[in-house]
Every structure is written in C-alpha cells, then in structure tokens.
Amino acid sequence: MKARNNGTPFVLPALVLLSLITVYPAVYVFYLSFQRRLLIFDLSKYVGLDNYLFLLGDKRFWNALGNTFYFTLISVSLELVLGLGFALLLHRTFKLKGLVRAVVMIPWIIPTVVSAKLWEWIYNTDFGILNYLLGLKVNWLGSPFWALNCAIAMDVWKTTPFVAILLTAGLQIIPEEVIQAAKIDGAGTWQIFKRITLPLLKPVILVVLIFRTLDAFRVFDAVYVLTGGGPANTTETLSIYAYKVLFQTLQFGYGSALSVIVFLCVGFFSLVYLKFLRKSNL
Amino acid sequence: MSIPRPKNIILFFCFLPLLLGCGQKDQKAQKTQTVHLVFKHGKIAGDPVLFRNLLDKFETDHPGIKVKDETLPASTDEQHQFYVINLEGKSSDFDVLSMDVIWVPEFARAGWLRDLHHLVPEKERTAFFSGPMEAVTFEGKPYAVPWYIDAGVLYYRKDLLQKYGFLPPTTWAELVSTAQTITAEEKGLYGFIWQGKQYEGLVCNVLEYMWSNGGEVMREGKPVLFSPENIYALNFMKDLIIKYKVTPPLVTTAIEEPTRHIFGNGQALFMRNWPYAWNIFQREGSPVKDKVGISTLPSFPTHESASTLGGWQLGVNRFSKNPQVAEKLVLFLTSPESQKTLALNIGYKPSRQSLYLDEELIREQPFIAELTDVLRKARPRPVSPYYLMISQIIQPEFSAALSGIKTAEEALRSAQQQIEFILKVDR
Numbered sequence A: 001m002k003a004r005n006n007g008t009p010f011v012l013p014a015l016v017l018l019s020l021i022t023v024y025p026a027v028y029v030f031y032l033s034f035q036r037r038l039l040i041f042d043l044s045k046y047v048g049l050d051n052y053l054f055l056l057g058d059k060r061f062w063n064a065l066g067n068t069f070y071f072t073l074i075s076v077s078l079e080l081v082l083g084l085g086f087a088l089l090l091h092r093t094f095k096l097k098g099l100v101r102a103v104v105m106i107p108w109i110i111p112t113v114v115s116a117k118l119w120e121w122i123y124n125t126d127f128g129i130l131n132y133l134l135g136l137k138v139n140w141l142g143s144p145f146w147a148l149n150c151a152i153a154m155d156v157w158k159t160t161p162f163v164a165i166l167l168t169a170g171l172q173i174i175p176e177e178v179i180q181a182a183k184i185d186g187a188g189t190w191q192i193f194k195r196i197t198l199p200l201l202k203p204v205i206l207v208v209l210i211f212r213t214l215d216a217f218r219v220f221d222a223v224y225v226l227t228g229g230g231p232a233n234t235t236e237t238l239s240i241y242a243y244k245v246l247f248q249t250l251q252f253g254y255g256s257a258l259s260v261i262v263f264l265c266v267g268f269f270s271l272v273y274l275k276f277l278r279k280s281n282l
Numbered sequence B: 001m002s003i004p005r006p007k008n009i010i011l012f013f014c015f016l017p018l019l020l021g022c023g024q025k026d027q028k029a030q031k032t033q034t035v036h037l038v039f040k041h042g043k044i045a046g047d048p049v050l051f052r053n054l055l056d057k058f059e060t061d062h063p064g065i066k067v068k069d070e071t072l073p074a075s076t077d078e079q080h081q082f083y084v085i086n087l088e089g090k091s092s093d094f095d096v097l098s099m100d101v102i103w104v105p106e107f108a109r110a111g112w113l114r115d116l117h118h119l120v121p122e123k124e125r126t127a128f129f130s131g132p133m134e135a136v137t138f139e140g141k142p143y144a145v146p147w148y149i150d151a152g153v154l155y156y157r158k159d160l161l162q163k164y165g166f167l168p169p170t171t172w173a174e175l176v177s178t179a180q181t182i183t184a185e186e187k188g189l190y191g192f193i194w195q196g197k198q199y200e201g202l203v204c205n206v207l208e209y210m211w212s213n214g215g216e217v218m219r220e221g222k223p224v225l226f227s228p229e230n231i232y233a234l235n236f237m238k239d240l241i242i243k244y245k246v247t248p249p250l251v252t253t254a255i256e257e258p259t260r261h262i263f264g265n266g267q268a269l270f271m272r273n274w275p276y277a278w279n280i281f282q283r284e285g286s287p288v289k290d291k292v293g294i295s296t297l298p299s300f301p302t303h304e305s306a307s308t309l310g311g312w313q314l315g316v317n318r319f320s321k322n323p324q325v326a327e328k329l330v331l332f333l334t335s336p337e338s339q340k341t342l343a344l345n346i347g348y349k350p351s352r353q354s355l356y357l358d359e360e361l362i363r364e365q366p367f368i369a370e371l372t373d374v375l376r377k378a379r380p381r382p383v384s385p386y387y388l389m390i391s392q393i394i395q396p397e398f399s400a401a402l403s404g405i406k407t408a409e410e411a412l413r414s415a416q417q418q419i420e421f422i423l424k425v426d427r
Helices: A002-006 A008-032 A050-056 A059-091 A097-109 A112-122 A129-134 A146-172 A176-184 A189-217 A221-226 A238-248 A252-281 B006-030 B048-061 B076-088 B104-109 B122-127 B130-136 B158-163 B172-185 B200-211 B228-242 B249-253 B256-264 B277-281 B323-334 B336-345 B353-357 B359-364 B367-377 B387-402 B408-424
Strands: A035-038 A043-046 B035-041 B065-071 B096-100 B145-151 B153-157 B190-193 B268-273 B292-295 B309-316
Touching: A008 A035, A008 A252, A035 A050, A035 A252, A050 A252, A059 A097, A059 A146, A059 A189, A059 A238, A059 A252, A097 A146, A112 A129, A112 A146, A112 A221, A146 A189, A146 A221, A176 A189, A189 A252, A221 A238, A238 A252, A238 B076, A238 B387, B035 B323, B048 B065, B048 B323, B048 B336, B065 B323, B076 B096, B096 B323, B104 B130, B104 B309, B104 B387, B130 B145, B130 B309, B130 B367, B145 B323, B145 B336, B145 B367, B153 B158, B153 B277, B158 B172, B158 B292, B172 B190, B172 B268, B190 B256, B200 B228, B200 B387, B228 B249, B228 B387, B228 B408, B249 B256, B256 B268, B256 B277, B277 B292, B292 B367, B309 B323, B323 B336, B336 B353, B336 B359, B353 B359, B353 B367, B359 B367, B387 B408
Parallel strands: B035 B065, B035 B096, B190 B268
Antiparallel strands: A035 A043, B096 B309, B145 B309, B153 B268, B153 B292
C-alpha cells in the first residue's frame, strides 16, 4: 500500500501536463458549444442548447454525418478483411518474408498528405494511371458517386498494412500446439481458421477495430487534401465541416458544437468496443 | 483510453503563439531605440532578395526603423487562419499585414485593422483601380491600401485562332462555336478549361458568368442570387461541359495549377486563369511560347465582360505598438515607385492606374498594356464582413449545379435562403 502512494508525485507532472493540453481545451470546447460566438461581430453570449437545436435542422450536418458513417463502415470493414488476409499470408514461412513485410508497410509509412496528393494524380482524369490502365475517362474525384468511394479506396490502401501488422502480431501468440492438436484430430484448414484462429484472435481484432473506427470517424487530412469536401459536399466529413465552420467562417460556438458531436460519437464507439473487449477477456 | 483529438491539438497550437509572443516582446524592449516593424505576408514570387532590396531601401530612407519580413504558409486559408487566431488574441507581434482582397471587410468589422482613411485622402482614391479601392473600404473608410492586383483573364492560342481564321471571342456564344470548330479538327485538344473544384476559385469563376449576364450576388446588402440572370449563367457553365462539350468534365476537380499545366502543354484552346500564368508560358522550352494571347473574358450579349478581382492589400494591425511607423511602411510599399519596382522585378500588377502608362514598364512587360482594360473592369466579390460565410454557402451549391446533383435553379434558391438566414441572425 505504502509503496503505491509514493508513486503519486512521480505521476503528477504528467497528469498536470495532460490536463493542460487535453482536459482544459476539451472542457473549453464544451463551454464554447453553449455559446453563440462570432469573432468578427465581437459577439459572445450564452445560448444554451441553441447550437445543438440548430444542428438538428442543419442538412449539411446530416449529410456530413452520413458521409462519415459511410466512410467509417466501408473503410474499416475492407481494411479488416484485407488486413486479415495479408496477416494470414505473412504469418506463413516463405522466402524473402522480411522483405515482403517491409514492402507491405510502405503505404502506412508515407505521410497521409503525401499519399493523398499521390492518389489525386492516380485519379486524374487525363494523366492518371487509373484511367490509363482501365482505358476509361472517368472523372473520379469530380463525380458525386465516385468521389467518396475513391477517398475510401485511398484510406484502405493506406491503413490495411497497419491492420495487417497488428493481426500478424496477434497470430504469433497463438500457440502452435493447439493448431497441431486440431490437425491430428482431423480438422481442415477452414475449420482450424474458424474454430481456433479467429476466436483466439478476437481480442486483437477488437483492438484493431477500436483504433480504426476512431481514426476513420475523425478522418480529415486524407479527404481534405483529396477533394476539399467537394463535389457538392459529397465527401464532406464531420471533421471537415467542423474545420470549415471553426476556421474558415469563424463561428466558434457552432463549430465547437460540431466537435462535441464528433467527440460523443467517438466516445460511444469506444465504450461499446471496450465492453466487448472486457467480455472476450473473461 | 486517451485518444488525442485533433481539436485539442489545434487549440494547443492556438495558444502557442501567445506564449512565444511574450518572450519576444521583452527582448525588443531591452534593445536600442530603433523601431522594429514586423511585416507578415504570403510567399513573394521569384527571388526573395529582390523584395528584401526594396525593404532595405525603406530602411535607408528611414533611419531608426528596421523591418523584419516574415512569410506565412502558401495556402491563403492558412494565412487567414493565422491572422484570425493572432488578431483575436490581440497579438502585437506584427505591425503590417498583407491581406487577400476578400478579408478586409471581415477584419475591419472585427476591429482588427487600423482605420487608414488619412493615408488615402478622398481625392487620391481615384489613383487606384476602383475594384480594389471598393474592396478595402468598409463603412466609407479605407482600412487597407491596395498593393497589387489580379483579375480573371482569358488565355487563347494565337496560332490556332489564326490558322482557322478566328478572332478572340467577345461573347460566350462565340467562344463555344470557335472552340467547337477548332477542336473538331485538332485531335486531343480541349476547347475551354477553367477552375470548377469546390473551393474559393469556383466562386471567382461562376461570378464572372453571372456578372457578364447582368446578375449579382448582393445588392444594397441584400442577397439577389436567385435571379433569372444567374440561373441562366450557371446553366450555361454546366452546358459548356454537358451540352456543348467544349469543356472536359475534369474541370470539376481542377484548381488553377492543373489547368495551367494542361494549357501549358498545348492541350487546350482557351483557358480562364489569373495573369501569373503568362510569364510561365513565355519561358524558354515552354511548348506554347509565343503562341499565347490574353484578353478580357467574353460576356453574354448586351452585357459587359467582368473579371473577378484578386490581389493583396496592406493594412496595419490595430494592436501594433508603432502604428504611425507601420503606416510609413504601408505608404512606401504602395507608392508608385515601389509598385513599379515590384512589377519590373517580380511581375506583380500595380494597383495604381498611372503605372499602366509608364513607358519603361510597358517596354519591359508589353503585355501589361493589354491587361489594363481587364484590371479596370475587375469586380470585387461581395464586399461584406459576411463574405467568408457566404462563400462557404455558395461553394457547395455551385458545385452541386455543375456536377448535376441539383438544377441551377434549385442550387441558387437554396443558396439564397441560406444567405438570407445568416444575414438575419445577429443583425
């Protein structure tokens, strides 16, 4: 008991620093979200829940929320499936395994803004390699249907390696004996995967899902660089909308309310996942 | 679980300049009595030494004043963000600031700029082009001085128009028929390219069609966007892509540079862009060297051509510790001599009309004479402290009309309603 108490002073500096740079701004954003604050009109007054009520009738908000959910759902599912596939491949022993692993990591290493710029060229109608390979003239980023899916494709390309590496690590802790025992009992590859690998991998999969869902839900840089939210807001995510309201039109109250919504969604997801995680640990 | 939220990081950086600022001020006070001015501006094109020379000249002319020039990030959005955060925090770390043409009313309304009406007395205001002068004036007083000017122009391929016996078009219909005729003969050539991505540049493009059809966004402080003239103009832009097929669909993702590349490779007959592209086309090795002409944008019949005004203005930070000295720098940089030097060395187009008659300037940069007319007619985007909010409303609506999600009528009606709403609140 005593030894534990002695630790407090050592943790204190970190605690103070963390509260300064995360807790204080977060609380301040909550406070701002109950205000009508327009910098250019020197306006700053308490309006209660007005920002949130306005949000309910704001079509642009619902559109952004829909885009964000779509982006999160599709990109995370694809990343999980592809990442699991890569992980199973990488887990096997073959020649040049180290090299292949390194190569797979490349998209993850490239900074997001750089890869967004690369993909902007890939999608270019005239000079882009995608149209060249397909022999088409599709206006990928200018089409309301394709633009968001193109952003998802880029995100999948970029983050699948991250998922794959985490899952590979998960595969490595599955004891070889269990699998061999199953083989002796006459289980096929599919049965082994379904009955042994997958259940034992579940905690890792949940961790991957937490990371990826939260990241995807707050997506900003990739989409902002690729399309800026266009055409016609079809790729505008909540973070992009909040950024535009906060920093381009300087409506700090409403912008903060949007940020709070992102925060609440993300918080809700984490709680749900954590609950599952706790269950699976038992 | 602690997950870093982007918001927190942004807020942290909001306060960072304040912290850093405190340290700098103390140092200044301890030094000699020399006045140190800080001049913030976007990236200066070309060799930075040329611009520094100009500031050195100011320092020689005014002993006891030192000027430190600091460059902001290239993106205008980021510059805007920098100013907003620092001026809201009443930062006195910079004295003179250069502003995009659409920011002045907003900053003036917020009380961040020093009233500069005494620097540009009433009768001197006509020395500048009327567009930028209008853009820096808020409630009858200038809050900045126009520094250099930009305007949308039409680039055309001189050689191709000559080959097929056409003159540069003066109406939009002429542009369409010229482009259709020539692109039918020349394989792989686009007719007319412009900037249609959802961003500020889209607004600049669309307004040129609306104005050249007699339409407007705001009249006497009221939105008049939803009008037959504007619906017609926006529909025409969509028709350029869909009906007349002189504009490739790729423009709906294009900003200035991609269109400049296409035209610069000789792949387009007409292009709408800013004057900056001219010098690049004339460089050695450029595929279109000596093949490019420049003219005013076309208009619809019975209406005048209109270009969107761009360019930068100099203002004084209201929280500056040395406002009088800062004014001296503004006067110096916007003087005819400095503007001429900048035009000769860097290619910035002067905001003072008299310089377009300057013999040396015309001799060195012959195409500046062709620009005079365009610049005189250039019109500012709605001069209103609400402009940035209005722009955020109309960008997606214009984009929706061009990409076919909404009809032009629906898009403009929706934009009109949204603008009316924001103008009503807090009035």
